[in-house]
Amino acid sequence: MVDNAPKLSVRNLSVRYGDKQALNGISLDVFPNEIFGIIGPANSGKTSFLRALNRMEEFDPNMTVEGDILFEGQDITAIRNVYALRRKVGVVFPLPVGLPMSIYENVAFAPKLGGIKKKAELDEIVERCLIRAALWDEVKDRLNALGSLLSGGQQQRLTIARALSQNPELLLLDEFSIAVDPVTTMRIEDVLKELKEEITIVLVTNLVQQARRLADRTAFFLESELVETAETEELFSGVVKDQRTRDYVEGRFG
Amino acid sequence: MPADVQGDRLSSSIATELNTRGWDWYVDRVVSIGVFAGGVSAIIFIIGIFVFVTREGLDFALGSLDLKEFFTSINWRPTSERNPTYGILALMTGTASVTGLAMLVSVPFSLGAAIYIAEFASGRTRESLKVLVELLAAIPSVVWGFIGMSIMNPLIIEMFDVPVGLSVLNAGVILGLMAAPIMTTIAEDALKAVPDSYREAAEAMGATRWQVIFRVVLPAAKNGLMAAILLGVGRGFGETMAVLMASGHAINIPTSPFDSVRAITATIAAELGDTARGSDHYGVLFTLGIFLFVITFIINLIADVVVKGVGRQK
Ligand SMILES: Nc1ncnc2c1ncn2[C@@H]1O[C@H](COP(=O)(O)OP(=O)(O)O)[C@@H](O)[C@H]1O
Ligand SMILES: [Mg+2]
Numbered sequence: 343m344v345d346n347a348p349k350l351s352v353r354n355l356s357v358r359y360g361d362k363q364a365l366n367g368i369s370l371d372v373f374p375n376e377i378f379g380i381i382g383p384a385n386s387g388k389t390s391f392l393r394a395l396n397r398m399e400e401f402d403p404n405m406t407v408e409g410d411i412l413f414e415g416q417d418i419t420a421i422r423n424v425y426a427l428r429r430k431v432g433v434v435f436p437l438p439v440g441l442p443m444s445i446y447e448n449v450a451f452a453p454k455l456g457g458i459k460k461k462a463e464l465d466e467i468v469e470r471c472l473i474r475a476a477l478w479d480e481v482k483d484r485l486n487a488l489g490s491l492l493s494g495g496q497q498q499r500l501t502i503a504r505a506l507s508q509n510p511e512l513l514l515l516d517e518f519s520i521a522v523d524p525v526t527t528m529r530i531e532d533v534l535k536e537l538k539e540e541i542t543i544v545l546v547t548n549l550v551q552q553a554r555r556l557a558d559r560t561a562f563f564l565e566s567e568l569v570e571t572a573e574t575e576e577l578f579s580g581v582v583k584d585q586r587t588r589d590y591v592e593g594r595f596g
Numbered sequence: 597m598p599a600d601v602q603g604d605r606l607s608s609s610i611a612t613e614l615n616t617r618g619w620d621w622y623v624d625r626v627v628s629i630g631v632f633a634g635g636v637s638a639i640i641f642i643i644g645i646f647v648f649v650t651r652e653g654l655d656f657a658l659g660s661l662d663l664k665e666f667f668t669s670i671n672w673r674p675t676s677e678r679n680p681t682y683g684i685l686a687l688m689t690g691t692a693s694v695t696g697l698a699m700l701v702s703v704p705f706s707l708g709a710a711i712y713i714a715e716f717a718s719g720r721t722r723e724s725l726k727v728l729v730e731l732l733a734a735i736p737s738v739v740w741g742f743i744g745m746s747i748m749n750p751l752i753i754e755m756f757d758v759p760v761g762l763s764v765l766n767a768g769v770i771l772g773l774m775a776a777p778i779m780t781t782i783a784e785d786a787l788k789a790v791p792d793s794y795r796e797a798a799e800a801m802g803a804t805r806w807q808v809i810f811r812v813v814l815p816a817a818k819n820g821l822m823a824a825i826l827l828g829v830g831r832g833f834g835e836t837m838a839v840l841m842a843s844g845h846a847i848n849i850p851t852s853p854f855d856s857v858r859a860i861t862a863t864i865a866a867e868l869g870d871t872a873r874g875s876d877h878y879g880v881l882f883t884l885g886i887f888l889f890v891i892t893f894i895i896n897l898i899a900d901v902v903v904k905g906v907g908r909q910k
Contacts, residue, residue: 505801
């Protein structure tokens, strides 16, 4: 894995909201086909990191991003077509955001934006993505129902299906299991393990054990800083250098 | 035994607590009675107006009025000595044409303004625009009528080389401009009610600003936008002074936007002062009032049903 060129290379990344520093000089690499875990307490800057990767600062006039983010070697702060970038990067938010349209339309939304018009082609994409997100069996008979009528766990799988419909190279997940029951969480985790064969995943999680189950390597964020990045196994077997990391993964924090 | 005694004492003190009403309970009662009285008095006023209008008009409408003539004749000659006729077809087309044109003006204007304010403007621009729109909404209708008479009138005569400038065009544009601010405010509220998370989710998928607006925000806000438009229609329908001043007030079925027309509301306002209470003319004007009441009621009802649709979808 590590002998590949990195999918994502972040150098000296800082994020501010007005005067408030949310991330301070982060540098790390994410390699193709790995699940890269990010753990850390609330307000440590995990979400801000993901937002920067998708150039989300453009929604928020208050947010400024400094440093370099290389996506497949391209500096994303310098690219001309931010929409093309966002189509290659799928995002799953902590609380599922079902767009106010049918289940089918939710998944067909991004392909339609990308110019796909043929019904058969859209049908195929919708089915494939819903199957990959482990939701197809539950919704195949009511694809025209409103997405917002699904349960929380189903909606979160719908947003994963929707993210996959873009054919992303990189999938960013932000604490996806916050509003999801444990059984669904396990199902989604299985989905992610399979997806890793094809795409690269950055998984921000508030559950240390989830990072342990899924991530190949894990970074620990604390108070806007990256404390360290390590192979997940090392992180949990206590061979890490930093005492704060050890305390956090062992639940002896604060 | 002592344990039991203690249990009894405890449960009786809990019982006292559960059965004593505190200060906040009384405050709550008083407030809810006050609110209830307020709501009921509003309803009583509306029913009172309705009863008054129908009492004055209904006898005539059901008695001596020829309803067929009323709805199908274009002859409105209520003051004729020998043969008064009460046909409101021309008045209805007058009101409809002016309102229709007003909608053609105000819908694109107000939706455009609402989209700009809600989706694009930010900070100071946004706040000043909102204040400006609210100011515009507060301009009295007689001022709009004045603008129609003294600015639009010569402008239309000159631009289109027509003999009169007080016409469907004039009144429609004036009414459209007049209805646009309130429609803008309501449409903007509807757009702002669409959660930002929808916008972020769509933009995160690579949708452009316009794609987000057309494919996510407008569909999500469509009930509120419909309500804004219907409110504008109701406004146009009921507006009196500006229409009276800008439409030319001539009984006429318009065949072009440059024709003068007369609106139902303007007719009532202009003629009611000259009628004797209880006369046929008086009665027919109240019948017009009932007619307007029913139409506005229907429009509001539709708006209401449409807005309820919002609640159901969620
Ligand atoms: N939109 C925003 N505006 C202002 N401050 C923000 C915004 N989003 C996050 N922050 C602040 O930035 C810091 C990092 O937040 P965040 O990246 O959301 O952390 P995490 O996801 O680890 O909880 C926090 O102190 C938070 O209050
Ligand atoms: Mg977060």
